[in-house]
Amino acid sequence: MDYTDKTVQGEDGAKGSLRVVYGDLTLGLHGEGKDGEFHYIFSYAAGGLVSCVKDGTEWMYRAPRPCFWRALTDNDRGNKFALRSGTWLSADMFLNCVEIAVCVDGNEIPLPCAPENNRFSAEETADRIRISYTYETITRPSAQVRVTYEAEGSGVIGVEVHYFGKEGLPELPVFGMRFIMPTCADKFVYEGLSGETYPDRMAGGIPGVYEVKGLPVTPYLVPQDCGMHMNSKWVEIYRSSVLDNSRKGDRNACLRFEAQGEGFAFSALPYTAQELENATHMEELPPQRRTVLCICGAVRGVGGIDSWFSDVEPAYHIDAGKDIVYSFRIR
Secondary structure (H helix, E strand, O other), X not given: OOOXXXXXXXXXXXXXXXXXXXXXXXXEEEEEEOOEEEEEEEEOOOOEEEEEEEOOEEOOOOOOEEEOOOOOOHHHHHOOHHHHHOHHHHHHHOEEEEEEEEEEOOEEEOOOOOOHHHHOOOOEEEOEEEEEEEEEEOOOOOOEEEEEEEEEOOOOEEEEEEEEOOOOOOOXXXXXXXXXXXXXXXXXXXXXXXXXXXXXEOOOOOEEEEEEEOOOOOOOOOOOOOOOEEEEOEEEEEEOOOOOOOOOOOOOEEEEEEEEOOOEXXXXXXXXXXXXXXXXXXXXXXXXXXEEEEEEEEEOOOOOOOOOOOOOOHHHOOOOOOOEEEEEEEO
C-alpha cells in the first residue's frame, strides 16, 4: 500500500477526509462521498468490518471472513474430494484472528483499543486508514491469511487478501472473501463472462455486461455449488429490502466491488456453502433471507470428464502450498 500521497482524491476530483472514532473495541470511520454519507465500523473483537453503511443502507450482516470451502458438486462427491480436502470445511467455519494492525496516514500506531484509545479526542481525522487482520486456520499444519482494508476520504475501501501458502495441506476447494448482507438482493449486475463459469468451464462464456434478477440457485436434484462467474471486472449488488423497520425499502441501494489488476471470480447466492452442503434436496434449503457474496481469488475446477469419478484436471487444482494474493475495491 502506497502512502506517499497523503491527499485523497476521488473519481470526481473531490478531496475528502475521514472522521475517525477510536472506540474501546472498534474503529469507526465516517465521511461524505460523492454518493452520500458513509459510516464504517471495524471490530477488534469480531475480527473484521462489522458495519458498512452507505447513504443510510447497512450492507454487513456479519464481518466478512476468508472462505476456503464451496459446497460439494456431484463430481466432487464422485471422486471423493471431500475425503481428501474436508479439513477446509472446518477451517471455513472456525477461523482465529491472531493479529490486528492499524495504520493512520502511513504511520502504524499501537492497537487503539481501551485504554490506549483514551489519548484520542472526539475530533480526530485522517486521509487514509489501513487496518489489517491476520487469521490462522485450525488445520494441521495451520495456515495464515491477512486481509487488509484501506479506507479513503472518498469512501472507497481497498481490500487486499493474502493467503500464505503452507506445505502439507490438501488442495483447496476455493479461496476468497465471503460477505453476508442483511437481506436478499433484488438483482446483481456484472462485467465478465456470460452465464455460470468455472476455471475449466469458460469456453462458452461471452464477455459483456450482464444483469441477473434475484439470487438464482441452480435446481440440482441435490443442492451443490453453483453460480460462479469467472474473470469478472466488477459486480454491483442491488437491494431495496432492509432490516431497519423505519425505512420499508424506500430506495434501491447499490454496492459495487471492482477488481484491482486481474479480474476476480464471484458468486451471489442466498445461501452459504454450509447451508447448501447440509441440504440433500432443494426443499430442505432454508428460506432465503440474506445475500451471500463471495469474491474469490482462486476457484477449483468442476471436472465432469466422465460425469462422476475422475478428478479435476491438474491445471484446475488449487495448491495449498502456494501463496494466493488478490485485491479489489468496494465503492
